[in-house]
Amino acid sequence: MKEPVILQGVGELGGVFARALLRAGHPVYPVTRDMDPRQVEAEYPEPALVMLTVGEADLHPALEAMPGAWRQRVGLLQNELLPRDWEAHGVDNPTVIAAWFEKKPGQDHKVVIPSPAHGPAAGMLVEALNGLGIPAREVTDAATMRFELVRKNVYILTTNIAGLECGGTVTDLWRDHQELARTVADEVMDIQAWLTGEELDREALINGMVEAFEGDPEHKNTGRSAPVRLARAIEHADAAGLAVPKLRELHARQTG
Template sequence: MKSPVVVIGIGELGSVFARGFLKTGHPVYPITRHMSMLDESKQIPQPEAVLIAVGETDLHPTLEALPEAWKDRVILLQNELLPRDWQAHAIDNPTVISVWFEKKKGMDSKVVLPSPVYGPHAQLVRDALASLDIPSYEVDDMDALEYELVRKNLYILTTNIAGLELPDGATVDELRHEHPDLMDAVAHDVMDIQAWLVGHELDRPALMAGMLDAFDGDPAHKCKGRSAPARLRRALLHADEAGLEVPTLREIARKHLD
């Protein structure tokens, strides 16, 4: 029998990966919020990998409480993820996937783009996804990973925050073709924040092209998710810490946040 994979957070995405690990022959050991990770790590001290599938807001508390024995086996998949997030918890070499498929309750996984993966367990992740017919590919180095993470952040934050200005149900295709000035202004502010978070200037034309590739992958994707206000608040917290103007984000916040 193959070594088990621990899955922390059995929501929609966690369940997809759990099914893939099972289909590739790995027992799956789920960890819910009511369980002690430290106690469970004593029962499974050397799993094949530890997939952390909690939401963005739960990521740092989860990494803070992660048992030392599991820190060299981590797989991360959150949106709004950057290297500073795992480095803050002394996790040096995680496996990271930028998830470009959507999974909602009662529906099959919907692929927007192939999902890039990097790290020591990249093949494990790719095999699990391949068993479910979800495409992925491995990136070669940390620079490529950073680009992919920033690209996903740009897509998520631009569409969600711009969506606050648009009618309910507006799509990314409508944002691109009917509101290009809004899209560009929000994306510019978002990239200012992302550049501060990673600590260097970005290849902005490449990132914009990468975001538009994702628009083409699912033109009917709705811009505004339920988490849009929370994403805008987090973005402004970063902007305030960095001393960034981000005028478009601040104007949207003035109109749409309490």
């Protein structure tokens, strides 16, 4: 029998990872909201991976409460994820995946583009997801993974925030509102550069975003989390002293 995996957060995406890992032969043990992770850790102190599939708002509390024996076995997949998120909790070498697929209630998973993964258990996750028909690939260096995380963030934030003004799909956004998309993306990249302390190739990030547009051309721009993402972007801009005039204009419309 292969090593067990702990899965903390058993929502839609968590269910996909559970199914993939089980099919690959790994016993999967869930940690739900009403369970104390310390009790599970006492029984399984050395799992192959402790996969956090909680929502973005629950990530930091989950990392804060994570038992010490698990901290070097962490797997992360949240949107808007960056190294500062895990480093703040003393996690220095997690397994990280930019999950470019979605799972909604009552529907099977939908793939946008292959999902890159990096870290100690990346190969295991890639093998498991590929076995479920979800394309994934292993990234061998941390710098490339940082780029992939920022790329995902630029896609999510640009589509959500620009979509507050234009609605529609990513195809509509890029075909009919490209100036808006590029302006929002550029200000998002200003924020990402401050958050990471690293200025990445902006045209490569734009090209990566467009590749994702082409991977799921009918993807809707704006979901329920869009206003929260915009408000959080403004908070980061304020902390960084960034002007981000378009984001502030859109935020004023949302809150005014």
